[in-house]
Amino acid sequence: MAGMRLDLQFFAADEKTEKATPKKRQDTRKKGQVPKSQDVNTGFLLIMVFGTLFLLGGYMGGTMEGMYRVAFSEYIHRDLTEELTHSMFVEMTVEISKIIAPIMGVALIAGIASNLLQVGIMFTGEPLKMDLKKLDPIKGAKRIFSARALVELFKSLLKISFVGVITFSIIWVNKDQMMMMSQKSVQVALSFFGTITIVMGLASALALLLLSVLDYTYQKYDHEKNIRMSKKDIKDEHKNIEGDPQIKAKIKEKQRQMSASRMMSEVPDADVVITNPTHYAIAIKYDETKSSAPYVVAMGVDFLALKIKEVAKSNEVVTVENRPLARALYQHSEIDQPIDEQFYKAVAEVLAYVYQLEKKM
Structure with a gap:
C-alpha cells in the first residue's frame, strides 16, 4: 500500500496540470512556438487585397486599357527591330508594375501586420533547424490521426462550406444580370464581372476573418495545453534558476570560511x-583615518569566538570581559562597519581602559 501511494504521488507530481511559468513561455517563444492562426493571415490578406482592388480598380483598368490601345494602335504598325522590342518590353514592364506594385505592397503590409497582431516582434531560427524526429513515421502517423488533425479537417470543411455558400449566393442573386451581359458592351461586362468578383472576395474574406477568431481562440487554448507544466517541472525550473540547494549551501560554507579567514x-x-x-x-579597532567611530573587524560565537581569542592572545591584543556589551555588539554590529551610536560610551570606556593599560605596560 505504501508503495502504491508513492507511485500515485509520483504520477500526480508528474502530471502536467499547472500553468506555464513566464520562463517556460519565454523559452517556447524563443523556439518559435506561439499561438498563431493562419486563417487570420489569410482573411486579413484577402480583405486588404480585395479592398485595394475595389479602391484602385478604375486606375488599374485604365492602365491596362492604355497598354492594349498603345499595343494595337501604335506598336502594331511599326517595323519589328531590336530597339523597338527593347523599348516595348521596358514600357510594358513599367505599366504592369504600376498595376501589380500596389497589390504586392498591400499584401506584404497585410502579411506583416497580421503576424504582428498575433505574435508581436519575434526573430528565431529554431524552426529552421534540422530535426530528425520529424522524419519518424510513427510520430507522423500519430499526428495524422490525432485530435488536432481532426480539428484541422473540420476547419477546412467549414471554410470551404462558408466560401462556397457565399459565392454561390452572390452569383445566384446576380444571375439575371449576368445573363444580360451578353447584350452589353465588353467594357460594361468587364466592369460588372470585376465588381461581382470583388464583392465575392470581400464577403469571403470577412467570413474567413470571423472564422479566424474562433481558430485563434482554439490555437491559444491548444498552445496553453501543450506548454502546461507539472509540479516537478516547476520545482526543477526553480532549482535551475536559483541553483541547486546543496551547491548553494557549499558556496555559502566556502564564503563563510573565506570571511572567517579574512x-x-x-x-x-x-x-x-x-x-x-x-x-x-x-x-x-579605532582608526581616525578610516572612521570617526570605532568599528568591528571580527566577531563570532562559540568556536569562532574561541579562535578570535586565541589569535588575540598570540598577538598580545587585550581581551576585556563585558557580557552585556559583547552580546549587544554581536546582535547590532556588522563586520567593517562602525559600531552603533548607542555603544559609543561603553566602548569608549573599554578603549580608555585598554590605552591606560598599554601606557602602564
Whole structure:
C-alpha cells in the first residue's frame, strides 16, 4: 500500500496540470512556438487585397486599357527591330508594375501586420533547424490521426462550406444580370464581372476573418495545453534558476570560511577583543583615518569566538570581559562597519581602559 501511494504521488507530481511559468513561455517563444492562426493571415490578406482592388480598380483598368490601345494602335504598325522590342518590353514592364506594385505592397503590409497582431516582434531560427524526429513515421502517423488533425479537417470543411455558400449566393442573386451581359458592351461586362468578383472576395474574406477568431481562440487554448507544466517541472525550473540547494549551501560554507579567514587576519591589528567570556568575541579597532567611530573587524560565537581569542592572545591584543556589551555588539554590529551610536560610551570606556593599560605596560 505504501508503495502504491508513492507511485500515485509520483504520477500526480508528474502530471502536467499547472500553468506555464513566464520562463517556460519565454523559452517556447524563443523556439518559435506561439499561438498563431493562419486563417487570420489569410482573411486579413484577402480583405486588404480585395479592398485595394475595389479602391484602385478604375486606375488599374485604365492602365491596362492604355497598354492594349498603345499595343494595337501604335506598336502594331511599326517595323519589328531590336530597339523597338527593347523599348516595348521596358514600357510594358513599367505599366504592369504600376498595376501589380500596389497589390504586392498591400499584401506584404497585410502579411506583416497580421503576424504582428498575433505574435508581436519575434526573430528565431529554431524552426529552421534540422530535426530528425520529424522524419519518424510513427510520430507522423500519430499526428495524422490525432485530435488536432481532426480539428484541422473540420476547419477546412467549414471554410470551404462558408466560401462556397457565399459565392454561390452572390452569383445566384446576380444571375439575371449576368445573363444580360451578353447584350452589353465588353467594357460594361468587364466592369460588372470585376465588381461581382470583388464583392465575392470581400464577403469571403470577412467570413474567413470571423472564422479566424474562433481558430485563434482554439490555437491559444491548444498552445496553453501543450506548454502546461507539472509540479516537478516547476520545482526543477526553480532549482535551475536559483541553483541547486546543496551547491548553494557549499558556496555559502566556502564564503563563510573565506570571511572567517579574512576576519582572523584583522584580529592582530585590533585594539581590544570584548568577550562574554566564552560564547561571544568581538574585535574592535579605532582608526581616525578610516572612521570617526570605532568599528568591528571580527566577531563570532562559540568556536569562532574561541579562535578570535586565541589569535588575540598570540598577538598580545587585550581581551576585556563585558557580557552585556559583547552580546549587544554581536546582535547590532556588522563586520567593517562602525559600531552603533548607542555603544559609543561603553566602548569608549573599554578603549580608555585598554590605552591606560598599554601606557602602564
